[in-house]
Amino acid sequence: MEKLGLNLSKELSEILLEVGALLMASGANSSRIRITIMRIAKAYGFNAELLITHRALMVSVSDDEHDLFQSSLKRTSPHGANFRMVSGISRMSWRIVDEDWNFEQIWGEINRLKSLPHYPRLIVLSTVALAGASFCRLFGGGPVEMLVAFVATFIGLFVRQEVTRRNFNGYLCIFFASLASCLISGASVKLNVGTEPEYAFATSVLYLIPGIPLINSLSDLLDGNIMNGIVRGTNGLIIAFAIAFGMLCSILIYNI
Amino acid sequence: MEWSVFFESWIWLGFASLGFAILFNVPLRTLWVIFLLGALGGTLKLVTMKMGGGIILGSFFGAMLVGFLSISAAHFRHAPPFVFAIPSVIPMVPGAFAYRTMLGIIKLTGDVDHATFTQLLDDTVTNGLKAFFVLMALALGVSAPMLLTRRESAKQIKVPLKIDGLIKK
Structure with missing residues (x-):
């Protein structure tokens, strides 16, 4: 049980950082990044604390029940505006809350958003x-x-x-x-x-x-x-x- | 007053927003809304300036109109309001002031006589201050709906009933 919770929080923090890094690179402002990440973390019953800087993100995920604490850090890629990504992630975060997605579904959606074409x-x-x-x-x-x-x-x-x-x-x-x-x-x-x-x-x-x-x-x-x-x-x-x-x-x- | 001028600039303002929207790779379904928002906001700015409101007040009103309309747009085109608001206000961003300030600063470092220096310093400071305050007005105007309703997300803001009925259809 203890091991399972640890894996869960580890994978969740990976997802949160990926989402945050994508938002930062696509030109979202800091409060949007914070709100989106909090929304996803809350959907899985975790508390998340976030440090946002221009080139790196740090998230601490904790869980009241298991007394678990997971911190991780991720570098963000160079910036280039991509509002299709921002819009897609925002919709995804609401669907995570409304439709109880599992982690595979989230990774699938993130990969789909990444492969979306730009205009010709x-x-x-x-x-x-x-x-x-x-x-x-x-x-x-x-x-x-x-x-x-x-x-x-x-x-x-x-x-x-x-x-x-x-x-x-x-x-x-x-x-x-x-x-x-x-x-x-x-x-x-x-x-x-x-x-x-x-x-x-x-x-x-x-x-x-x-x-x-x-x-x-x-x-x-x-x-x-x-x-x-x-x-x-x-x-x-x-x-x-x-x-x-x-x-x-x-x-x-x-x-x- | 030449009011027909505004109709013409309406179209060009729309195209200016559209260009930036495509550059920022917005979803296809939001494009025509951005054209409309950019045109309306820009026209309000021009009208305010024509009435003698100055560029700062004009940008503020224009951005505020864009900000409020982007909330309704977010509800019926399903994208965050910021996706609509940023490309629409970009034509109002004081780009010309910003790079003229930089150009002025670079020129100030050259060997210029006293009279030219004073004139150049005058222009540079005016351009720089205008650029800063216009930007502040834009940011304040765009985030005005969020600040006034004290909500974290546009989903929690109720759009007026009439528009709501249109979405439900």
């Missing part, structure tokens, strides 16, 4: 480029500037995907993407294409803005997770620095 590459590239063109329009650019912003965003995002696949440092990837976008939109400023080419130049890097780190940073700060908020905010600032550095390089190259 061409669709991602073209919709994000369309978003870049939309930003350009909102800033006051005309059709020519929108076209420039579209092309610059398309190629910049393509560069970012390629360098990310070659496992460069994350900030360096953003620098390369920003440089690529600015070299294209900067050429239109240099050659004076259209009426207001500056708008295309300013909006061609907006797809890189660290929206998730910055919003999560502020929502963590509001929630009282000051440390996590500061860490995420610093991450966002370094990304902004990488974007600005790419812009600065192209400004120096074109001398504009």
Whole structure:
């Protein structure tokens, strides 16, 4: 009996850490991670205490009946937004509570969520480029500037995907993407294409803005997770620095 | 006032949110809701700014609208509200202010004369403060429904009866 309870809490803490690490890597904020993990632990009648940091998670699972205590630690993988994962895990956590799932079912669902496809590459590239063109329009650019912003965003995002696949440092990837976008939109400023080419130049890097780190940073700060908020905010600032550095390089190259 | 301008920007704001939604790999069923939320929130921001509310107040109202609508959306599209709210407010994130601040700081380190330095410092500080306060307004606005109802999960928040009836159908 004692052995069984130990195995149970060991396997549960493994699941909890896997879920937490996936949420952290997919761009959830700290309170969501905490709530989801608590919900799953409570469904099995365990108490869980959690330490959340940017690159590692620690969970202590305890059980009142057996006087068992299980602590474990897990590193989280590098971050990349994937809301299909967040949404899937949130639904799974409710189904665990409502339908009394066993551990195999949970592992099956986690593996299914991991294997879910992303959108086709061409669709991602073209919709994000369309978003870049939309930003350009909102800033006051005309059709020519929108076209420039579209092309610059398309190629910049393509560069970012390629360098990310070659496992460069994350900030360096953003620098390369920003440089690529600015070299294209900067050429239109240099050659004076259209009426207001500056708008295309300013909006061609907006797809890189660290929206998730910055919003999560502020929502963590509001929630009282000051440390996590500061860490995420610093991450966002370094990304902004990488974007600005790419812009600065192209400004120096074109001398504009 | 040129109100027809808002209809046009409505469409572009929607596309801007849609682009980020696809970049963040949201579930397919939530896409059109995000388009709608992004467009509505962004338009409210623009209207507030046109009325003279300033970018900070405008972003706050826009984000709050997105926050409240995302709770109803979460109920009838079955995904956490945050999946709807983040891509919808991303077009309002002061990205241009953030990188202009960085660009300003980098330029400040160069050899510039006193007058240019003061002008540059002025712009950089203004951009930086705007970026920070807009972000704060966005985060506060998006989490407003959770903070006001004092619930931990959107599932525990009752959506108004009319919408509830629509879901049941």
